[in-house]
Amino acid sequence: MENNYDIVVIGSGPGGYVAAVRAAQLGYKTAIVEKYTVLGGTCTNVGCIPSKALLDSTEHYHTAHTKFESHGINIENLKINFEQLMKRKAGVVNQNISGLNYLMKKNKIDIIEGKASFVNNSEISVAKNDGEKLSVNSKYFIIATGSKPSTIKGIAIDKERIITSTEALKLTEIPNTMAIIGGGVIGVEMASIYARIGVKVTILEYADSLIPSMDKELGKELKKILSKDGVEILLKHKVQSAKNDGSSVTINYIDDKDNNIDLNVDYCLVAVGRKPYTDGLGLENINVRLDDKGRIETDSNLKTNENNIYAIGDVIAGPMLAHKAEEEGVFVAEVINGQKPHIDYKLIPSVVYTWPEVASVGFSEEQLKKENRTYRVGKFPFAASGRARAAMESDGFVKVLSDPHYGELLGVHVIGPRAADLIAQAVIGMHYETTDEDMIRISYAHPTYSEALKEAYLIASGQGAINL
Ligand code: FAD
Ligand code: NAD
Numbered sequence: 025m026e027n028n029y030d031i032v033v034i035g036s037g038p039g040g041y042v043a044a045v046r047a048a049q050l051g052y053k054t055a056i057v058e059k060y061t062v063l064g065g066t067c068t069n070v071g072c073i074p075s076k077a078l079l080d081s082t083e084h085y086h087t088a089h090t091k092f093e094s095h096g097i098n099i100e101n102l103k104i105n106f107e108q109l110m111k112r113k114a115g116v117v118n119q120n121i122s123g124l125n126y127l128m129k130k131n132k133i134d135i136i137e138g139k140a141s142f143v144n145n146s147e148i149s150v151a152k153n154d155g156e157k158l159s160v161n162s163k164y165f166i167i168a169t170g171s172k173p174s175t176i177k178g179i180a181i182d183k184e185r186i187i188t189s190t191e192a193l194k195l196t197e198i199p200n201t202m203a204i205i206g207g208g209v210i211g212v213e214m215a216s217i218y219a220r221i222g223v224k225v226t227i228l229e230y231a232d233s234l235i236p237s238m239d240k241e242l243g244k245e246l247k248k249i250l251s252k253d254g255v256e257i258l259l260k261h262k263v264q265s266a267k268n269d270g271s272s273v274t275i276n277y278i279d280d281k282d283n284n285i286d287l288n289v290d291y292c293l294v295a296v297g298r299k300p301y302t303d304g305l306g307l308e309n310i311n312v313r314l315d316d317k318g319r320i321e322t323d324s325n326l327k328t329n330e331n332n333i334y335a336i337g338d339v340i341a342g343p344m345l346a347h348k349a350e351e352e353g354v355f356v357a358e359v360i361n362g363q364k365p366h367i368d369y370k371l372i373p374s375v376v377y378t379w380p381e382v383a384s385v386g387f388s389e390e391q392l393k394k395e396n397r398t399y400r401v402g403k404f405p406f407a408a409s410g411r412a413r414a415a416m417e418s419d420g421f422v423k424v425l426s427d428p429h430y431g432e433l434l435g436v437h438v439i440g441p442r443a444a445d446l447i448a449q450a451v452i453g454m455h456y457e458t459t460d461e462d463m464i465r466i467s468y469a470h471p472t473y474s475e476a477l478k479e480a481y482l483i484a485s486g487q488g489a490i491n492l
Contacts, residue, residue, distance in 0.1 A: 029055045031360065032148065032162035034140045034305070037065020038072075039337030039349030040168030041124055046357035047166075048131035055134040055160065057150055063124040063135065064117075066170050066338070067346040070190040073120050075210075076377055077113040078193065078217045083379050086220035086253070091416055104221050106198050113193070136160065141306035145330045148306075164332045164360050167312075167320060168353070169305060171298040171338035176205070178265040179294055185268040186292045189214060199223050199290035203275050205263050206295035207234040209376050212246060214293055216378045219255045226256040226287065228263050228277055235376060239388035239437045241423060246382060246439060249419050266292045300339045315341070325359045326352055334360070348372050373451055375444045380406075380420045383447035386435035386454055389425060399425045399434055402460065402484025404476050406440040408492050411471035417441040422480040424460060431459030431485055442473050449477065460485040 030052035033044045040056060041063060047054045060069070067073060088102055128135050138152035140160075148165070150158040173188035175181050183191050189210050202218050204211045207229030219225045227234070227250075233243035234250075234257065247257050260280040267274045273292040279285055300319045307314070312328040312335075313321045320328060320335040327334050334356040337349030351367050358365040376382040392399050402424040406412040420440030426433050436450035453463050463481040468474050479489045 027158065027160045029053050029134075029160070029162040031055075031164045031166065031357070032057060032140075032160060033166045033168055034148070035065060035168035035170055035337070035339075036060075036063040036124070036135075037168060037170045037337060037349060038067045038346040039170070039353045040065065040166070041127065042350040042353030043166045043168060043336060043357050044133045044353075045127055045131050046354045047360070048133050050357055050361045052164075052357075052360075054131075055136050055162075056128065057136045057138065057140040057148070057160070059137075059139040061137065061153065062121045063128070064121050065168075067349075068120045068124065069117060070193060072346050074113050074117050074193045075189070075213055075217070077116040078109065079213060079377050079379075081109045081112060082217050082220040086379075094416065104198070106221070110194065110196075139304060141304055142310045142312075143306065145310045145332060164334070166353075166356055167302075167305070167328070167333065167335040167339060168337045168349070169301050169339050170349075171344055172301045173294065174297050174299040175294050176263065176296050179205070179263070179292075181294055182268055185271075185273045185290075186266050186294065188294055192218075192291075192293050195291070201289040202226070202291045202293060203228060203273070203287055203289040204293045204295055205266075205275075206297070207231070207243075207257065207259070208237070208295060208297065209235065209374075210295035211293075212250065212376060212378050214295065215250060215255045216253070219250070219253050224254070224256075226258065226289070228261045228275070228287075229257070229259050230262055232260050234259075235382065238374060238376075238382065238384050239423065239435070240390055241421075242382050242384065242437055242439050245420060246376075246378060249380065249439075250378070266294075298338065298344055302339060317341075326356050327359070342369060343372060343374065345372065345374070368455065371451055371454055373447045375447065377444065380417065380440045381443035382439045383443040384435070384437045385447055385451050386433065387425060388435060388437070389423075392425060392434060397434075398428050400428050400484050400486070401425055402480040402482065404479040404483060404489060404492060406473070406476055408479070408489075409471070409473065409476045410491075411473050411475065412441060414471065415441065417473075422446075422476045424477075424480040424484040426460040426484045431461050432457060433460060433463070436477070436480075438477070440473065440476065446474055446477060449474065461487075 031047040033056045036058040044056045138150035140148045201224045207227045262278045264276045275287045336352035338344045373385040405421045407418040423437040425435040460481045
């Protein structure tokens, strides 16, 4: 194998592999180094893809269980085959890994298996799994080493009973009970997966709402919906400790009334955020700095303190999202190529794949208030949508925030069916700095969920809804 490259990417998650493909498209001799035996990083192996596979399977079961009878479909003996559910998920992951191998081959990108460590700013040493060490030189390096789950004081993750999302995605039995520490994105997605198949799930969240980083009304609505599905949601609760008792876990917490309480569950899933991963990368041998949160510091071109070393994705500042990492992968390859790419970080959408889904772009109402900005609100419930009624999907709403003077869209927040896909039109609208009025002058197919967006734009613009 060659050991002299134009660009070497370290890490094969959505940041790394996309950077490698774009670099190769631009004509650079490129290699990607990955310490695992398969490509894809967190997203493909233990994140986005397996979680969505399980969310889809369990949602089918839940729909069959709760709605089929009303649709006039009777199924006898409906039951979960947990082994098959996990097997299908593994198959989906493998299909994606095969797709990545194909992409590397198609773009003539060398895959180097092993853990990379900087020797100096133009050389890395790769510790291969068979013990061999390989020296690789490159003009440029792109660090895309991602993140790992973090925990809180008093809780040691043992991966047996006190687990992270990685273990929760490959349990071999359906537990009776599960506590989830953290009601953020991972917390509510995992709660959905397990509550739908009959697990008694308790979410213990420190903040006063679920998904607290998004517009507060979304968290409130999601709490109502998940509670209907049997998830117990305890807000303003402070977890102190968790102890593996062998076949269960005892969690100690202070509740919202200052009571000290013990909770015994089969599994305790810790979902309190993730931390950047730079262990063993040999950063001490180069001039790359970390910030106070352990993230690699970069400038506006995503360049580190070393002129030929860039960093992208979860290992740097910004939202820990696969599509943010992908954008940055393309961005750095184009920067190295002398182009002037641009990423509008304010317009990176956030999506939560519960059902109904939650999706947001732009400012939340809380952020606008904090900035003392005036705004108008257009809110339309899915309960008033003909399409939603036909599908028995009437939970949730669309909320549009726009500028009171010119109507420019400031934020769009959706909790409802297919919100993850619906948000794309709001992102396009905001990218082109359209107004709420612009958005009502285009045709929306009837009956569709997208009409709920039109109605919310109508209300925000002051014209008023047609169907409310
Ligand atoms: P990663 O995907 O973490 O990849 C980093 C890679 O670098 C890893 O393969 C690692 O082995 C490798 N590596 C590290 N150090 C070295 C080294 N020294 N040498 C060689 N290789 C190394 N985001 C979304 O946008 N949508 C979702 O639906 C979504 N769902 C998620 C669900 C879960 C359960 C989790 C945990 C995360 C989810 N995310 C989701 C977040 C998403 O997975 C991350 O934002 C994304 O994977 C970050 O990509 P990355 O390329 O920066 O790093
Ligand atoms: P998160 O930041 O979304 O949520 C962590 C939650 O834990 C917060 O609500 C926080 O208030 C709570 N928390 C913190 N300390 C606590 C304590 N001591 N007790 C109780 N609650 C506490 O992080 P996450 O859910 O772990 O997800 C990690 C990352 O993965 C996120 O940045 C997210 O972007 C990404 N991810 C994205 C998706 C998606 O895009 N659909 C899905 C899963 C994960």
